[in-house]
Amino acid sequence: xxxxxxxxxxxxxxxxxxxxxxxxxxxxxxxxxxxxxxxxxxxxxxxxxxxxxxxxxxxxxxxxxxxxxxxxxxxxxxxxxxxxxxxxxxxxxxxxxxxxxxxxxxxxxxxxxxxxxxxxxxxxxxxxxxxxxxxxxxxxxxxxxxxxxxxxxxxxxxxxxxxxxxxxxxxxxxxxxxxxxxxxxxxxxxxxxxxxxxx
Amino acid sequence: xxxxxxxxxxxxxxxxxxxxxxxxxxxxxxxxxxxxxxxxxxxxxxxxxxxxxxxxxxxxxxxxxxxxxxxxxxxxxxxxxxxxxxxxxxxxxxxxxxxxxxxxxxxxxxxxxxxxxxxxxxxxxxxxxxxxxxxxxxxxxxxxxxxxxxxxxxxxxxxxxxxxxxxxxxxxxxxxxxxxxxxxxxxxxxxxxxxxxxx
DNA sequence: TCAGAGTTTGACCGCTCGGTCAAACCGATC
DNA sequence: GATCGGTTTGACCGAGCGGTCAAACTCTGA
Numbered sequence: 084x085x086x087x088x089x090x091x092x093x094x095x096x097x098x099x100x101x102x103x104x105x106x107x108x109x110x111x112x113x114x115x116x117x118x119x120x121x122x123x124x125x126x127x128x129x130x131x132x133x134x135x136x137x138x139x140x141x142x143x144x145x146x147x148x149x150x151x152x153x154x155x156x157x158x159x160x161x162x163x164x165x166x167x168x169x170x171x172x173x174x175x176x177x178x179x180x181x182x183x184x185x186x187x188x189x190x191x192x193x194x195x196x197x198x199x200x201x202x203x204x205x206x207x208x209x210x211x212x213x214x215x216x217x218x219x220x221x222x223x224x225x226x227x228x229x230x231x232x233x234x235x236x237x238x239x240x241x242x243x244x245x246x247x248x249x250x251x252x253x254x255x256x257x258x259x260x261x262x263x264x265x266x267x268x269x270x271x272x273x274x275x276x277x278x279x280x281x282x
Numbered sequence: 283x284x285x286x287x288x289x290x291x292x293x294x295x296x297x298x299x300x301x302x303x304x305x306x307x308x309x310x311x312x313x314x315x316x317x318x319x320x321x322x323x324x325x326x327x328x329x330x331x332x333x334x335x336x337x338x339x340x341x342x343x344x345x346x347x348x349x350x351x352x353x354x355x356x357x358x359x360x361x362x363x364x365x366x367x368x369x370x371x372x373x374x375x376x377x378x379x380x381x382x383x384x385x386x387x388x389x390x391x392x393x394x395x396x397x398x399x400x401x402x403x404x405x406x407x408x409x410x411x412x413x414x415x416x417x418x419x420x421x422x423x424x425x426x427x428x429x430x431x432x433x434x435x436x437x438x439x440x441x442x443x444x445x446x447x448x449x450x451x452x453x454x455x456x457x458x459x460x461x462x463x464x465x466x467x468x469x470x471x472x473x474x475x476x477x478x479x480x481x
Numbered sequence: 482t483c484a485g486a487g488t489t490t491g492a493c494c495g496c497t498c499g500g501t502c503a504a505a506c507c508g509a510t511c
Numbered sequence: 512g513a514t515c516g517g518t519t520t521g522a523c524c525g526a527g528c529g530g531t532c533a534a535a536c537t538c539t540g541a
Contacts, residue, residue, distance in 0.1 A: 090518080108307030112499060122520045127500065188387055188443075201447045209451050225467035229452065233444055234437045234472065241436030244387075248400050252408050253428065268424035273433065273476075280475040289488080311529060321490045326530065 091129045093119040099140050103182030106189060107137055141190070144183045145204045151176045156211050165215050166274050173239045174270065178263050184243040208236065219281055231277065238273060242266050290328045292318040298339050302381030305388060306336055340389070343382045344403045350375045355410050364414050365473050372438045373469065377462050383442040407435065418480055430476065437472060441465050 097118030101110040112133055116123040130136040155172035158165060177184045190201050212235065213228040220228050246257040256262055296317030300309040311332055315322040329335040354371035357364060376383045389400050411434065412427040419427050445456040455461055 106307075108305075111497075113497085123499095124501080124521080125519055128518070133499065202450065205444070205447050206451050209448075225464050225471055229448075230465065230468040233441050233448075234433075234468070237436030237440030237444075238433040241440065242432050245404070245432055245436075248404050249408075249428075249432075251401070252405050265424050266429065269429040269433070272424055276475060276479040277472075279479070310527075312527085322529095323491080323531080324489055327488070332529065 090119070090121055090125060094121060094126055094129055094136075095139060095143070098136050099143070099182075102137060102140055103186055107133075112136075141186060141201075144180060144186065147180075148176055148183070149204070149207060152208065152211055156215060162215070162217070162219055163275065163278055166278070167271055169211065169215055170235065170239065170270050170274055171267065173236070174263065174267050177239060177243045178258075181243055181246075181258065184240050188240060188244045208232065212236075219278070226281070235270075235274075238270060289318070289320055289324060293320060293325055293328055293335075294338060294342070297335050298342070298381070301336060301339055302385055306332075311335075340385060343379060343385065346379075347375055347382065348403070348406060351407065351410055355414060361414070361416070361418055362474065362477055365477070366470055368410065368414055369434065369438065369469050369473060370466065372435070373462065373466050376438060376442045377457075380442055380445075380457065383439050387439060387443045407431065411435075418477070425480070434469075434473075437469060 094115060098110075098115045101114055101118055112126055113123055115136065116126050119126070126136065130139060151172045152169065155168040156165070158168045160168070187201065209229060209232045212232040216228045216231065220226055220231065242257070246253075249257055253262070257266075293314060297309075297314045300313055300317055311325050312322055314335070315325050318325070325335070329338060350371045351368065354367040355364070357367045359367070386400065386403075408428060408431045411431040415427045415430065419425055419430065441456070445452075448456055452461070456465075
């Protein structure tokens with residue numbers, strides 16, 4: 084299995100699956116090894132321990148998320164079009180990687196641990212929204228960009244994390260294409276409404 | 283220590299502290315016992331295991347949250363005033379019990395486990411927002427009450443859960459009285475803006 | 482004073498955890 | 512065929528986990 088990084092990739096994929104569906108603490112290195120079809124010691128050969136493995140998984144998601152967002156931010160158009168693109172990128176990414184939304188929320192809400200990776204990524208997103216909003220918004224106070232960032236990113240992410248707990252209250256599966264399309268429409272309406280109300 | 287439920291109360295308080303700050307998996311029954319100043323076996327005497335202990339802690343919060351919200355919902359006034367009251371109750375409760383916001387988010391994002399308690403509570407909140415919005419909002423589609431519920435509750439809760447990860451990006455402590463007041467102002471503006479835009 | 486129910490305790494059990502290690506394996510190079 | 516570095520493995524370690532149990536303590540009512 085020495086050829087290129089086959090073993091490493093299999094380990095990473097198994098860890099991704101497991102961490103996303105069960106959470107950090109509920110996954111053992113034995114689980115990861117079994118999932119990857121590899122001896123436990125091999126996992127430690129490729130990664131410097133459980134924390135490092137988890138960080139590597141998260142890092143992959145962050146990188147992909149970052150790329151998707153950078154793409155949206157670089158687009159031309161007026162403020163409204165740019166914000167729609169950002170929101171769409173966020174929704175698309177979360178829809179394609181529901182596990183990511185859960186992992187991020189869990190890591191943030193998880194109390195202890197190294198928030199540095201999360202902090203760095205969140206800061207990046209925040210600066211993205213700040214630059215998209217530009218001077219349409221005051222630098223300080225209740226209408227500062229950072230408040231819109233928290234509000235918007237909560238509105239996107241929470242939909243996906245709440246979904247399993249909303250079963251029954253929703254009609255139909257919130258995570259079905261139709262459900263997600265409806266949520267996207269809500270978010271677009273939200274962005275339009277907020278922009279129209281800005282001084 | 284047999285007098286009334288003193289030992290039980292001390293155990294519950296210690297469990298509350300520990301679960302909220304460290305999370306379920308990172309807390310051992312030994313930790314709880316030590317925190318309560320009690321032998322480990324006593325914890326098992328009063329609670330039927332770790333899961334039951336955690337459920338008891340969560341239940342206390344849910345009860346308190348439910349009461350605070352019912353109070354706000356029962357208030358008189360027009361739609362705007364009632365929604366402000368609901369949001370304020372939510373913010374107040376989250377501010378007084380930052381740990382609660384974290385525990386709920388973590389439980390929701392946590393994948394497996396018994397979501398029934400969360401689901402019940404979330405359903406209650408949803409029906410609250412639905413009844414507060416009444417017929418100001420369509421029953422279906424992107425402007426249905428449930429979308430506003432997800433958006434608003436995300437806007438409230440995420441502020442508190444993101445706070446520790448936003449250090450540095452924010453100036454000043456997001457959880458200071460001033461920070462919370464500013465967030466409250468943002469939420470009020472949000473509610474007003476959304477209401478004004480409804481057909 | 483004694484019996485008995487309700488508490489509290491420390492010792493203990495089986496198990497799984499993250500992590501280590503020396504030995505074996507394997508494909509290339511000489 | 513010998514050598515050698517990168518890879519893979521199973522056996523192993525100490526620690527901590529959730530949970531149990533019988534013995535000891537404490538308070539109360541007869």
